[in-house]
Amino acid sequence: MMEPLLDVKELTMDFGGLRALDKVSLQVLPGEIVALIGPNGAGKTTFFNCITGIYKPTGGNVFVTPPGKKQRRISGMKTHRVTAQGMARTFQNIRLFPEMTVLENVMIGRHCRSRAGVLGAIFRDRATRREEKDIVDKSYAILEKMGLAGEVNELAKNLPYGAQRRLEIARAMATTPFLLLLDEPAAGMNPRETDVLEELIRRICTEENIAVLMIEHDMRIVMSISSRIYVLDYGKMIASGTAPEILANPVVIKAYLGEEDVDVPAS
Amino acid sequence: MNAFAQIRQSLIIALWFMFITFPVLVVRVNTIEKVVEWRWLNMIYVGIGSFLISFVWRYFLERKAQGGKEDTHPAPATATEKPFMQRLMAEPRLYRPFLIVLSLFGLAFPFLPFASTYQINIVTNALLYIMLGLGLNIVVGLAGLLHLGYVAFYAVGAYSYALLYYHFGIGFWVALPIGALFAAIFGIILGFPVLRLRGDYLAIVTLGFAEITRLVLENWNGFSFGPSGIAGIPRPGLFGMEMDLHQGTIYIYFLMIALCLFTIFVVNRLQNSRIGRAWVALREDEVACEAMGVDPTTAKLTAFALGSTWAGLAGVVFAAKTTFVNPASFTFLESAMILSIVVLGGMGSIVGVIIGAFILILLPEYLRAFSEYRMLLFGMIMVVMMIFRPQGIIVGIRQIYEFKKVAAKEGNRQ
Ligand SMILES: Nc1ncnc2c1ncn2[C@@H]1O[C@H](COP(=O)(O)OP(=O)(O)OP(=O)(O)O)[C@@H](O)[C@H]1O
Ligand SMILES: [Mg+2]
Numbered sequence A: 001m002m003e004p005l006l007d008v009k010e011l012t013m014d015f016g017g018l019r020a021l022d023k024v025s026l027q028v029l030p031g032e033i034v035a036l037i038g039p040n041g042a043g044k045t046t047f048f049n050c051i052t053g054i055y056k057p058t059g060g061n062v063f064v065t066p067p068g069k070k071q072r073r074i075s076g077m078k079t080h081r082v083t084a085q086g087m088a089r090t091f092q093n094i095r096l097f098p099e100m101t102v103l104e105n106v107m108i109g110r111h112c113r114s115r116a117g118v119l120g121a122i123f124r125d126r127a128t129r130r131e132e133k134d135i136v137d138k139s140y141a142i143l144e145k146m147g148l149a150g151e152v153n154e155l156a157k158n159l160p161y162g163a164q165r166r167l168e169i170a171r172a173m174a175t176t177p178f179l180l181l182l183d184e185p186a187a188g189m190n191p192r193e194t195d196v197l198e199e200l201i202r203r204i205c206t207e208e209n210i211a212v213l214m215i216e217h218d219m220r221i222v223m224s225i226s227s228r229i230y231v232l233d234y235g236k237m238i239a240s241g242t243a244p245e246i247l248a249n250p251v252v253i254k255a256y257l258g259e260e261d262v263d264v265p266a267s
Numbered sequence B: 001m002n003a004f005a006q007i008r009q010s011l012i013i014a015l016w017f018m019f020i021t022f023p024v025l026v027v028r029v030n031t032i033e034k035v036v037e038w039r040w041l042n043m044i045y046v047g048i049g050s051f052l053i054s055f056v057w058r059y060f061l062e063r064k065a066q067g068g069k070e071d072t073h074p075a076p077a078t079a080t081e082k083p084f085m086q087r088l089m090a091e092p093r094l095y096r097p098f099l100i101v102l103s104l105f106g107l108a109f110p111f112l113p114f115a116s117t118y119q120i121n122i123v124t125n126a127l128l129y130i131m132l133g134l135g136l137n138i139v140v141g142l143a144g145l146l147h148l149g150y151v152a153f154y155a156v157g158a159y160s161y162a163l164l165y166y167h168f169g170i171g172f173w174v175a176l177p178i179g180a181l182f183a184a185i186f187g188i189i190l191g192f193p194v195l196r197l198r199g200d201y202l203a204i205v206t207l208g209f210a211e212i213t214r215l216v217l218e219n220w221n222g223f224s225f226g227p228s229g230i231a232g233i234p235r236p237g238l239f240g241m242e243m244d245l246h247q248g249t250i251y252i253y254f255l256m257i258a259l260c261l262f263t264i265f266v267v268n269r270l271q272n273s274r275i276g277r278a279w280v281a282l283r284e285d286e287v288a289c290e291a292m293g294v295d296p297t298t299a300k301l302t303a304f305a306l307g308s309t310w311a312g313l314a315g316v317v318f319a320a321k322t323t324f325v326n327p328a329s330f331t332f333l334e335s336a337m338i339l340s341i342v343v344l345g346g347m348g349s350i351v352g353v354i355i356g357a358f359i360l361i362l363l364p365e366y367l368r369a370f371s372e373y374r375m376l377l378f379g380m381i382m383v384v385m386m387i388f389r390p391q392g393i394i395v396g397i398r399q400i401y402e403f404k405k406v407a408a409k410e411g412n413r414q
Helices: A044-051 A079-085 A102-109 A118-123 A126-145 A161-173 A191-207 A219-225 A243-248 A250-257 B002-026 B040-072 B084-090 B092-111 B117-142 B151-168 B172-191 B199-219 B245-271 B274-284 B286-291 B296-322 B332-345 B350-366 B368-388 B404-413
Strands: A006-015 A018-028 A033-037 A059-064 A087-089 A179-183 A211-215 A228-233 A236-241 B027-030 B035-038
Touching (some): A018 A044, A033 A191, A044 A211, A079 A087, A079 B286, A102 A126, A126 A161, A228 A250, B002 B027, B092 B245, B151 B296, B172 B296
Parallel strands (some): A018 A236, A087 A179
Antiparallel strands (some): A006 A018
């Protein structure tokens, strides 16, 4: 049995009286593309925020096992340290650095993989120059893969919407993660853009050997791309399994369609 | 139709102004002769004046609104049609001759016939503020931390030199790095408690910190000699050469030029480095920045420390230049002035800060007539600026990277 890259055990998150996550467990194995779905307000984004250290979970544990390394507990770790462990994310409502160029946005991703300090910046010694060149080259290579090489010097805020979504993924890739967390990467995209994105995510998984955990509402992409699917509803993990299993699961259908067969409003 | 509405609006405003200034500007009770004077002419002036100002004001607001709409339409403008200022700074062919003329003027300035000791002093003062502006620009412009207590670090620098000289007879050149170091340490000490704060909260805490610093200097007589300050601080020496006042002034002028160049060099290198990018990212979006693996604590502390370093350097020079320090030189007004330089010039832009410093420091000096209204003028400039050009005179430009052959290939593929 393969060691899971990400192992979340009974994660709980309370906001005052509201239990946004209730003993949620989830695993991502190497080479997998896992989808996390659920109705609006189910707690999916909260789940991401908890495992990346943006929120401090009130209960449960999160472990990661970077390939070739020992298992580590990351719950309670600061966000930037989690990223340094090898888990990078994107945001549901795009959070690029709008006044920085496309290339610089990606270069920020290299921050945790480089070390030049203040003195290096001022004196630009050979090691710093080499590191800087390495940052630029690696960032550019990622942008090429994401089809953004034509816009390197454009300010991020000037990119069209779909390109901004891809840039967010590029920026996350620059941190050389072993697991990529995507929060609704296809949101607001038209079917053609979604197809391009799907192809891209597949390539990231197979060619770069990066596992993907993604939150997504677009069932078409979810069903065709994911090896496994988790379903969250009102903070509880109500189902998990392969696409056909999920589609046939009555609990999931009920969560999505509500109690429709019980009372249909007369309108 | 629209113009008519505008005129009516302006008329209403004019009437309103006439009404509210009536008791002050029209009626005057002459207490000696016990008569009331009615100065109706004043009312007419106020009416016409406020009508015209309001009309012009509206006209520009209108134009700005339209300009904004036009801007958004052709979104990705091609590189060739950038505004002239941007191109001037981006293309060596354009800015080199400009720089050469500027530096020749800078070198010749103290020896020009009109350059009296007074003139040189004013320009030296402006240079000092350039240094302060560029230092604060690291904290406010690059890292986006609204810092209202910058003057505290200026004071630390100045008092470091004053006290080091007073107690140990330490000279200017030794005090310069020590003052900078003290200011940097102070910056980190302030940095720790405010790490979690943002925006307004940070502004208030830094403001409070500066006031505390000033009050300590004012009241701790045994340490800082209170409000009377410390006098007799020596000017910087040059291998023990004797200099009269004019020569000394010229010397400090060149010293400041050198320090400014040094500052520009360092800040320029910093802003296009790994650290500088982290600062800008922090300014743009702190959550995303941290999620991309940047440690915000380190980034903020280095920004505070480096920003304060420049205040410290400037403080030492200030003490040497005026040969006297007291707490009155380090009031909140000073912080506000430095911040205004950064905001007016353009946050995150070196050239902008330089222009901002020259405008805000030299203008009131040369417009002596306005000098009494300095704060009024100052406020007006800031308000007008914030409405019509909130990004400052010059927008900070980002580093451009060239990828020649690869970029061409990519262009073909698409
Ligand atoms: N910082 C917070 N403070 C209080 N409540 C919060 C906070 N963040 C999220 N919540 C609550 O937690 C619940 C889950 O929100 P979350 O954003 O995780 O949903 P989601 O599954 O991502 O929904 P969507 O599909 O709309 O993005 C919601 O009821 C939300 O109001
Ligand atoms: Mg969400």
